[in-house]
Amino acid sequence: MNVDDWLRTLAAELHQRRVAADAARHVVAEAATHLREGGGDPWVVFGPPQQYAGAIVESIGTAPGPRPGPVRLHARGITKRYGRRTVLHDATLTVRAGQIAAVIGANGCGKSTFLRICAGLISPDAGDVTVSGQLGYCPQSGGTADFLLVDEHFVLVGAGQGVARGPARRAGRAAARQLGWEAGGDEQARHLSGGTRQKLNLTMSTLSQPDVLLLDEPYQGFDQGTYVNFWDQLGRLRDAGTAIVVVTHLLNQLDRVDTVLDLTPAQQTGRRAPGVQGGHP
Amino acid sequence: MNRLVTVAEMTLRELLRRRGVLLLLLLMPLTFYLIRRDAYLGQSVRSLLLGVGWAVSTAALFATTAARELEPRLRLAGYRPHHLYLGRMLGLWMVGLVISVPFFLLPMVDGANLRYGGLAAALLCSVGVAAPFGMLIGALLPRELEGTLLLLTVVTVQMLIDPAGSGAKLTPFWSTREIATWAVDHTDQGYLARGVLHGLAVTALLALGVAAVANVRLRRRRHLRHLPVG
Structure with a gap:
């Protein structure tokens, strides 16, 4: 899995865990910047995308799920x-x-x-x-x-x-x-x-x-x-x-x-x- | 009105972008004209008019078949059936008029002694009938091959049938033939009147047929109930 794949998987995981869209975009952009500037394998730097997404959710929480309407x-x-x-x-x-x-x-x-x-x-x-x-x-x-x-x-x-x-x-x-x-x-x-x-x-x-x-x-x-x-x-x-x-x-x-x-x-x-x-x- | 005009415009745009089709649309009546040019001029002009009718009918058939998948979603997007079939018919009539212009000028350049008002009326009649005729075939027969074969059969009958026989009046382009006879042979006004009346009646009948098929195919189904957002 290359950097782009890792970032895509992270984005999908954040979405799936109902992290607010803006916050998710921000997290992915920050991770991309970090990897671009610092280099390195994202699996070494951040770990598996699922695990990193879990840590993000613990840190910033999730967007409240909208209540189903009529x-x-x-x-x-x-x-x-x-x-x-x-x-x-x-x-x-x-x-x-x-x-x-x-x-x-x-x-x-x-x-x-x-x-x-x-x-x-x-x-x-x-x-x-x-x-x-x-x-x-x-x-x-x-x-x-x-x-x-x-x-x-x-x-x-x-x-x-x-x-x-x-x-x-x-x-x-x-x-x-x-x-x-x-x-x-x-x-x-x-x-x-x-x-x-x-x-x-x-x-x-x-x-x-x-x-x-x-x-x-x-x-x-x-x-x-x-x-x-x-x-x-x-x-x-x-x-x-x-x-x-x-x-x-x-x-x-x-x-x-x-x-x-x-x-x-x-x-x-x-x-x-x-x-x-x-x-x- | 805006919806109607938009559908007409898009039909026109689609057809004008099919350059190969346009070329063939022009080639068909031209061939019909030239192949009879050595013989009596009247026959040549009648063939030309039939060629225009056939070309526009074929374009209408293919345009209708091509729109088959798009129309249901346009219906959901807010169009009513009459916006779709009338808009398409309008677009096809415009295409027909555009391709008629060179064929109005062709006998003139060729030096034919015609009533040119009659030639214009015959061309209008040919285009007027052809668009709903091709659309009706396209609406009834969903596959292009079947539609084309039916069109071919009708036009062949039109070419071979005795125009004086009573059965000839049942063919869609009989009006064109009558008006052409008035224009070419300088016959009495009865030919023109009969032709115009037949042309108007056939166009109206075919358009009603198209409307009926479109209204059935694009109807609101009874099992689906729409409620306002509450």
């Missing part, structure tokens, strides 16, 4: 069949303002279908969804226009909310910066790399400042740094009161979420993850 999304008894195949059976999920919910499960178990039903893009065979406030949705792929510039995507989404071009462009670039991406310029979406295109996709979904944000594995193609930025960004949105539902198959991130909906068929795993409220026959 219910923003309530999906109840969602059942969906494709022909004779039942993809979802009686899936239920409640997410409050300031919470992150993860929807997990094996390939083909209906994670994306569940999210599309929550977004109102497809109809279920049974069940209903109640959403309070503005809804944002980021698909797994697609959802951008190949021949439009990045800024034009921001303008297009902004116009939907009645936002003028200049502010929409600025808001898009600011949101992109949160993911460590300097958006803008005259690059068409089709020339962006897969990961950058997903950053555009994600930025578009947060641009309308939704109260409920639905993300369908939005991190495809992200490098390690962007991936950390992505979870940091989710943390910031959660702290600002957004209710977030993220489809994921990366179980190592589940400690960052408040509730889990496991859609894996029961007979396949023989267990249910904590927080599961139903989901499959």
Whole structure:
């Protein structure tokens, strides 16, 4: 693990332990300066990043966890069949303002279908969804226009909310910066790399400042740094009161979420993850 | 209004950036015109108009298919279905008008003795019908190959069918043919009136079809209930 990796891991650990974002940035910047000026292996100077993060938490404490707010999304008894195949059976999920919910499960178990039903893009065979406030949705792929510039995507989404071009462009670039991406310029979406295109996709979904944000594995193609930025960004949105539902198959991130909906068929795993409220026959 | 204009503008921008497509859009009617140039001029002009209609329909088909994944998220971002389909139609009409200009000038340069007002009306009719026609096919058939094949079938029927037969009136570009006959053969005003009426009716019907499909596809689903933030 080189210095950059060590610093990234430290940042992730601090975030995970709910150290206030500003304080965490300050600690990482100080450690980086110390290592740059003094040299040396961070493992020797500071020890393992997990241990150092623990010491920091003991020293400065953590930011008080925001209390979950009112219910923003309530999906109840969602059942969906494709022909004779039942993809979802009686899936239920409640997410409050300031919470992150993860929807997990094996390939083909209906994670994306569940999210599309929550977004109102497809109809279920049974069940209903109640959403309070503005809804944002980021698909797994697609959802951008190949021949439009990045800024034009921001303008297009902004116009939907009645936002003028200049502010929409600025808001898009600011949101992109949160993911460590300097958006803008005259690059068409089709020339962006897969990961950058997903950053555009994600930025578009947060641009309308939704109260409920639905993300369908939005991190495809992200490098390690962007991936950390992505979870940091989710943390910031959660702290600002957004209710977030993220489809994921990366179980190592589940400690960052408040509730889990496991859609894996029961007979396949023989267990249910904590927080599961139903989901499959 | 701003939403409508923004969608129209983005459609226009997208199409104008596809330089290869634009070139082919211009090449298609030109080929149609030149291939019949040795024969009777009227046939050459009618082919040109059909070429313009086909080119704009194809562009509309591909633009509609390309927007399929983007539109649901724009709907969530605050657009209503009519902003999306009318905006796109408006953009496609503008593209159609842009590519029509050289084809209005071509017979003029070629020294054809035409009623040029009639040629302009026929071009307008061709573009007017073509945009919602291609959009409707794109909305009904989600895959480009199927859509292109259907478009090809309709245009082939249009070329081969007897224009005097009653079945010809059911083809989308019959109006263009009638107006072209008035412009090229200097026939009576009845051709022009029939053509304009048919063109307006077909455009309106196709636009209504596009609206119906878009309203169904982008409707608010009954299972989803929106509450204000409380």
